[in-house]
Amino acid sequence: MPEVRNIVVLTGAGISAESGLATFRAEDGLWEGHRVEEVATPEGFAADPGLVHAFYDSRRARLGEVVPNAAHEALARLDATWPGELLIVTQNVDDLHERAGAKRLVHMHGELLRGWCLACDGRFGWAAPMGEEAVCPACDAAGAVRPDIVWFGEMPYEMERIEKALRSCDLFVSIGTSGAVYPAAGYVQTAKYCGARTVEINLAPSLGSVMFDEVRIGRAGVEVPRLVGELLAPL
Numbered sequence: 001m002p003e004v005r006n007i008v009v010l011t012g013a014g015i016s017a018e019s020g021l022a023t024f025r026a027e028d029g030l031w032e033g034h035r036v037e038e039v040a041t042p043e044g045f046a047a048d049p050g051l052v053h054a055f056y057d058s059r060r061a062r063l064g065e066v067v068p069n070a071a072h073e074a075l076a077r078l079d080a081t082w083p084g085e086l087l088i089v090t091q092n093v094d095d096l097h098e099r100a101g102a103k104r105l106v107h108m109h110g111e112l113l114r115g116w117c118l119a120c121d122g123r124f125g126w127a128a129p130m131g132e133e134a135v136c137p138a139c140d141a142a143g144a145v146r147p148d149i150v151w152f153g154e155m156p157y158e159m160e161r162i163e164k165a166l167r168s169c170d171l172f173v174s175i176g177t178s179g180a181v182y183p184a185a186g187y188v189q190t191a192k193y194c195g196a197r198t199v200e201i202n203l204a205p206s207l208g209s210v211m212f213d214e215v216r217i218g219r220a221g222v223e224v225p226r227l228v229g230e231l232l233a234p235l
Helices: 013-017 042-047 049-065 070-081 096-100 159-168 184-193 220-232
Strands: 007-011 086-090 105-107 110-117 123-125 145-149 171-175 197-202 214-217
Touching: 007 070, 007 159, 007 184, 013 220, 042 049, 049 110, 049 145, 070 086, 070 096, 070 220, 086 159, 159 184, 171 184, 171 220, 184 197, 197 220, 214 220
Parallel strands: 007 086, 007 171, 086 105, 171 197, 197 214
Antiparallel strands: 110 123, 110 145
16 A cells, blocks of 8 residues: 555444444435434424434443444554544444544544533533433533434534545545445545545445445455554554
8 A cells, every 4th residue: 555644534334333233224214213304303303302312312222232343443453553643534423433442533423422402502421311301411401402413404523624634634444334425425535636545445335436446345344454454564
């Protein structure tokens, strides 16, 4: 592989699926039997907050039943060892990257283990069930707390930081993504346009595979440690 200094890694649902977390979006477009509009939009939350809270409370509880896999661990090893710039950008709202030890990390779609108070705009850790009557730990308002998740129609987090990293990276790696959800689906184009080598790791080619210099087909738990080994071998 050509000389690499700065790296951006994008991870999607495929990396956490190997730990046992469902990708939730089925072939029929439903998330656990619900339309996306019902459980992943501000309008859905306004219409039926009880349903939305139940959906995310269930997902939050599931986190305690799974552990990071070899792909998460390999990226954490890269994070701890890589001397250049590194940014792991995850579309996932689970905490498996953190539990594996990754620190140079951005959750562009928010986190299951955080809440957002619509009354005071505070954001805070939240590991318990939330429900409609959750009380904000910052302002004590009841019933104004929602999951700190970026829903459809909302702006992903830390976009300026991500764009800056994409423009300056030498290597862009996409792991376990569909290539269908923007803006993340366009990151390969930005990185490639700015001169980065681009690599995709997936169980099958994504919708954006044609944009990548190299496509590695296989399980993330196998292919990610292999790639990390190649990157760290010269160090």
